[in-house]
Amino acid sequence: MMDEKRGYFELREERVDLRKRKWRGVGITILLLLLLGVSFWGSGAWTWRDGWVYGFGDSRDEPEREHTSKTVFSWSQITPSKELEYTPCFDDFLCARLDVPLNWNASDKEGELRAAVAIVKVPARVPVADPRYGGSVLMNPGGPGESGVNQVLSSGKQMQTILDSPLPLSEPSNGKYFDIIGFDPRGVNNTTPRLRCFPDAFNQQYWLLKFPDYSFLWDYRSVLGMEWARAEAMGASCQREGDESDMARYANTAQTVNDMLEFVERHGEWREKMAESIVTSEGISAAEKKDIVERTAWKKGNEKIQYWGISYGTLLGQTFAAMHPDRVHRLVIDGVVDPDDHYSGTWLTQLQDSDQIVTKFCEYCYEAGPEKCPLWTGTSGKDVEIRLTRIMDDLKTNPISVAAVGHYGPEVVTWGDMLLHLLSGMFFPYSSAELFFDMLAELEVRNGSRVGKMKQSGVRAAEIPAECIRDGPFSDACVTSHYISGMGSFQSISCMDIAGRNNITKQDFREYVVELRNQSKWLYTSWARNKLACLGYTVPPVWFFEGPIAGNTSHPLLIIGNTHDTVTPLRNARRVSTLFPGSAVLHQNSQGHCSYSSPSLCTGKTVREYFQTGKTPPPDTVCEPEWKPFIGCLKKDTNGDCEKLNADDQILWDAMKGVAE
Ligand SMILES: *[C@@H]1O[C@H](CO)[C@@H](O)[C@H](O)[C@H]1NC(C)=O
Ligand SMILES: *[C@@H]1O[C@H](CO)[C@@H](O)[C@H](O)[C@H]1NC(C)=O
C-alpha cells in the first residue's frame, strides 16, 4: 500500500536530486500564493510544478536546462472558434480556444468584443460512439485565478482514473469513461483578452520581493498603511480604465459561468458531429447507427454540465447551479466557499476550524512517538503544541542568521518564513505537514542552513527579453515563464464579484484584523490581505448575477467538506446544502484544504459512484482518510504493516496520491 511516509525519510537523506523533490515546491507554492495576496482558496497543489518566479529547480547548484519538448505549443497557433475544434497539444492532450462574447449580457452577442477561453482535454478512453462514453467533465482548481489548463495538464490523467470505471476496457461493463476538461477562466493565464497587471516579468518580481515579511503584519500602523497603498497600486494597475476590452470588468464569476454553459452546449454539438463521422463509415448496421445517433444527438439548448470544482471552484459551481439549475447533470463541490460571504466581500467564513489543524497535528505527533515525530515531548499533544508555538514565537524576536555558503548569499530565517511552511502543512498535510515539523526541529537548535537555502534557491532572476522591449509593455513577449499569471486575477475576479460593495476604511480594516485574529491565530496574518482585494479598482463589472445563490437543480449536488478545512470549514458545506434541495454532504474526517489534501479511498469511490450513476451518499456519511501525519497509514495488518490493497483500490490510491502530492 502507500509508503509509510515517503518524504519523511527522504528528508533525512543528504540533499540528492533536489530537482525532483516535490516538497521543495510545496512550501514555495504557498510562499507564492501568499506573496500574491492570493487567498489560496486554490488548489495550490496544481501549481507548484511549473516553477514560476519561485521555481523549485535549484538554479544555483545546477545550470537550468533548456526545455526540450519536441512539440513547442503556443496557444496563438489556435484560431479561436465558435464550435469546439480540438488540436493536439502538450504531447498527448487536446486543446481548443472557444470563441465567446466578451460580455454575456450584451444585447448584441455576436458583437465585435470577443473572448477566447483556453481549453485542454484528456480525451476519454473510449470513442464518442461507444455506449460507455460518459461525456466531458469540467474541472476548476480555485483561486480565483488558478489555471484550470495547468490543473489538467498536471493531474487530469489521475482525475480521469478517479472518475472512470475501473479498467481494463476489455472487460465488459456498464461503466462510464470521461473526457477531463480544464479551462482557464476569464482573466486567467491563457484565456484572452489577457489580464495583466505588470508590464513584464521583471517588474512583477521587483514588486514581489518588496512584500513586507509576515512577522510585521499587522502590528504597526505604518505597515498597514504600506499594505493598503500597495493594494491600491496593484488594483489600479489591473484595470485598463477607458479601454473597451479591459478584461477585469469582464472577469467576474457570472461571465465565466456562462462560458461554461457555452462549452457544455458546444460539447453537444461536437459530440453529434464526431458520432456522425463514425456512423457514415462502413461496417455499422442500421440498428447500431440508429442507436448511436440517438445517444449522441445534440440536445440543443438543453445540454447539461458535469463538473468538479474545489475551493473557489465551488463558488463557480454554486453560481452555475443557481443561474442554470435545469442544466445540472453532475456537480461536485469540494472545500466549500460560503456564497453570501464571498459576494458581499465580508471574508469572515473561512478560518473557523483552521487552528484545530495544528492541534490535531500535535496530537498525531504525540501519538506516533519520538521516533516518528521530531517535536515529540511531554505527556500529550498539548505539550507538543506548546513546544511548536514556543519555537515559532522565539523566531519573531530572534530570527536566525545564516552565513553565505557557495552560491547562496547571507540570509535570515524569519517567523514569516516559517509561517508559510506552517500554512503549507495546514493546507496540504499529505505532502507537507511532516516537513514543517522537521524544519522546526532544526530551527529549535538554531540551525537555519536548510531553511535559509530553500528560501533563496526559489528565487530566480527574471529578465526583460529584447522582444519585450520591441513589442512593448504587457505584450506576450514580456510574459516569460517567470511571469505569474494569477497575480492580479485573484484581486480582479474577487473585486468584480463584490461589485462595488467593498467600501472599507482603514479603521474598518483594523477591526477586521482583530476579528480575524480571534478566529485563527495562525492564519489571520496572511488571510487579512484578501479583504484589500478591491482597493484601487474604480470601474465596476459590466454585469453581474444578482443572486440568490440557491436553486432546485435538475440533479442533486454532491458537496464535500473536511472536519478541519484550512479555509473552507465544513459548516459552509452544510449551509450550502440547504440552498440546493436534494444535495448531499459528504464529510471527510481529515485536516487540510479540500478532500484531496488527505486522500481517502472512501471519498474517491463516492465521487466515482456519483459520476458513474448519479447516486449521492446517504445523509451523515463520513469518510476516513487512509493516512495521518506521523502516524502513517491507518489500516494495518496483524504485523503492523500497511494493509495491502486490492488491484483496483491500488490504482485508485495511486491516482489520489498523485493528486495529493
Ligand atoms: C442584462 O442583465 C440584466 C440584469 O441581470 C437583465 O435584466 C437583462 O435582461 C440582461 N440583458 C441581456 C441582453 O442579457
Ligand atoms: C498557464 O498555462 C500553461 C500552459 O499553456 C502552463 O504551462 C502554465 O503552468 C500555466 N500558468 C500558470 C501560472 O498556471
Ligand SMILES: *[C@@H]1O[C@H](CO)[C@@H](O)[C@H](O)[C@H]1NC(C)=O
Ligand atoms: C544543520 O542541519 C542540516 C540539515 O538540514 C545538517 O546537515 C547540518 O549538519 C546541521 N548543522 C549543524 C551545525 O548541526
Ligand SMILES: *[C@@H]1O[C@H](CO)[C@@H](O)[C@H](O)[C@H]1NC(C)=O
Ligand atoms: C463609501 O463610504 C463613504 C464613507 O462612509 C461614503 O461617503 C460613500 O458614499 C460610500 N460609497 C459607497 C459606494 O457606498
Ligand SMILES: *[C@@H]1O[C@H](CO)[C@@H](O)[C@H](O)[C@H]1NC(C)=O
Ligand atoms: C472571539 O470568538 C469567540 C468564539 O470563538 C466569541 O465568542 C467571541 O465573542 C469573539 N471575540 C471577539 C472580540 O470577537
Ligand SMILES: *[C@@H]1O[C@H](CO)[C@@H](O)[C@H](O)[C@H]1NC(C)=O
Ligand atoms: C425550490 O422548490 C421549492 C418547492 O417547490 C420552492 O419552495 C423553492 O422556493 C425553490 N427554490 C428555489 C431557489 O427556486
